[in-house]
Amino acid sequence: MSKSFRPGSARISIPVDVAGLSIGGGAPVVVQSMTNTDTANAQATAVQVQQLAEAGSELVRITVNTEAAASQVGRIREILDAAGCHVPLIGDFHYNGHTLLEKYPDCAWALAKYRINPGNVGFGRNKDSQFSIMIEKAIEYGKPVRIGVNWGSLDQELLQRLMDENAALPAPRPAEDVMREALIVSAIGSAARAEELGLARNRIILSCKVSGVQQLIAVYRELAARCDYTLHLGLTEAGMGSKGIVASTAALSVLLQEGIGDTIRISLTPEPGGDRRREVIVAQEILQTMGFRSFVPLVTACPGCGRTTSTVFQELADSIQSYVRKQMPVWREQYTGVETMQLAVMGCIVNGPGESKHADIGISLPGTGEMPSAPVFIDGKKVTTLRGENIAEEFQQIVEQYVQERYSAKP
Numbered sequence: 432m433s434k435s436f437r438p439g440s441a442r443i444s445i446p447v448d449v450a451g452l453s454i455g456g457g458a459p460v461v462v463q464s465m466t467n468t469d470t471a472n473a474q475a476t477a478v479q480v481q482q483l484a485e486a487g488s489e490l491v492r493i494t495v496n497t498e499a500a501a502s503q504v505g506r507i508r509e510i511l512d513a514a515g516c517h518v519p520l521i522g523d524f525h526y527n528g529h530t531l532l533e534k535y536p537d538c539a540w541a542l543a544k545y546r547i548n549p550g551n552v553g554f555g556r557n558k559d560s561q562f563s564i565m566i567e568k569a570i571e572y573g574k575p576v577r578i579g580v581n582w583g584s585l586d587q588e589l590l591q592r593l594m595d596e597n598a599a600l601p602a603p604r605p606a607e608d609v610m611r612e613a614l615i616v617s618a619i620g621s622a623a624r625a626e627e628l629g630l631a632r633n634r635i636i637l638s639c640k641v642s643g644v645q646q647l648i649a650v651y652r653e654l655a656a657r658c659d660y661t662l663h664l665g666l667t668e669a670g671m672g673s674k675g676i677v678a679s680t681a682a683l684s685v686l687l688q689e690g691i692g693d694t695i696r697i698s699l700t701p702e703p704g705g706d707r708r709r710e711v712i713v714a715q716e717i718l719q720t721m722g723f724r725s726f727v728p729l730v731t732a733c734p735g736c737g738r739t740t741s742t743v744f745q746e747l748a749d750s751i752q753s754y755v756r757k758q759m760p761v762w763r764e765q766y767t768g769v770e771t772m773q774l775a776v777m778g779c780i781v782n783g784p785g786e787s788k789h790a791d792i793g794i795s796l797p798g799t800g801e802m803p804s805a806p807v808f809i810d811g812k813k814v815t816t817l818r819g820e821n822i823a824e825e826f827q828q829i830v831e832q833y834v835q836e837r838y839s840a841k842p
Contacts, residue, residue, distance in 0.1 A: 444693055445661055446458065459724050460694060460718055463521070463663075463696045464483045467479075473503040473507045477514075480507065480520070484516050495528070504522065521546055524552075529564035545569055550586045567628065570628070577638060582646075597609045618638070632660070636694070644681050648682055664683055664686060667698065670700055671700040684717060696710070729773060730752045733778035733779070741798070743796055751827065768839070772837075773789075774791065775792070778795075779799075787808040792808070794806070
């Protein structure tokens with residue numbers, strides 16, 4: 432993976448290798464997601480992992496919460512490898528991870544990374560011993576870990592201690608500030624303990640997740656200022672639909688622009704029957720629209736107005752965007768650089784020709800009352816005019832031909 436530039440990115444984190452995938456250290460921001468299947472159902476989980484990977488998820492996390500789930504992780508890895516899907520799997524552990532990693536070595540081997548939550552890895556006198564077992568297993572099997580602190584499952588003993596200390600101050604800080612401090616102390620303290628146990632610094636990723644946009648920005652700014660560990664970004668629960676997308680975009684864009692964050696997940700709540708891959712697409716679109724990475728050709732499309740009462744341009748924009756996403760896995764295997772291609776689908780002559788000239792390929796459809804013709808521009812020059820009922824199919828063919836002629840074929 433090539434280096435990526437982010438404005439204001441003075442922070443360079445310690446790089447972590449996850450099954451050959453470089454995270455942090457100036458590497459491009461990595462997209463990850465998580466299944467919502469029962470991991471005990473190996474076939475269903477493998478299918479969803481493969482779907483997420485094909486959509487562009489570079490890491491996929493799976494729940495490992497029971498013996499039935501742990502016993503199937505090795506099988507899931509086998510199914511994926513047989514299908515040619517080698518995406519790294521992350522094991523999400525809570526409460527009983529120490530037991531599962533000890534009892535199911537196939538699970539410990541098959542996972543590329545372990546996710547440990549300091550807030551529920553153990554309680555009371557068992558906390559340190561159970562945390563230690565998980566770290567020792569990570570060392571034994573050569574796996575990195577993400578120490579993921581979450582404000583919904585924060586270490587209550589730590590939080591209470593900090594609250595008591597704060598209450599004793601002459602000018603106590605707001606409770607919200609103390610909670611943010613508890614998140615950071617838990618993450619950095621747990622990382623320090625992992626190092627004491629022998630886990631190398633370049634095997635540790637940290638996260639401090641909350642659900643509020645301003646709280647997330649504040650906690651990660653402070654976390655980034657106080658450590659050089661690789662950081663995983665994401666709201667704990669972004670929400671459903673546009674709310675989840677907007678909240679995630681608002682929070683992560685600020686942090687990424689400041690050079691904070693090495694891997695991201697967009698934790699969207701799917702609509703009933705919704706597509707789990709949506710969170711992958713949103714993560715990619717955040718990174719691509721900000722200019723940090725390229726995943727798939729983007730389509731600039733006219734928003735529509737009184738000049739464009741026809742829905743033709745809307746239907747064409749949708750069909751072209753769907754087409755390039757569908758074709759991208761094929762193009763990625765055959766050509767170099769096609770993900771940077773820019774397309775424009777415009778709805779009238781006001782901005783249509785200009786926007787089309789700025790794109791690699793653009794089409795300006797007729798608006799209301801305009802002549803029924805659609806000029807097509809390639810690399811800033813008009814090359815043809817499409818007319819009739821088959822504009823969408825003809826434009827799609829032009830795009831396909833452009834890809835074949837413009838981008839170098841891979842050996």
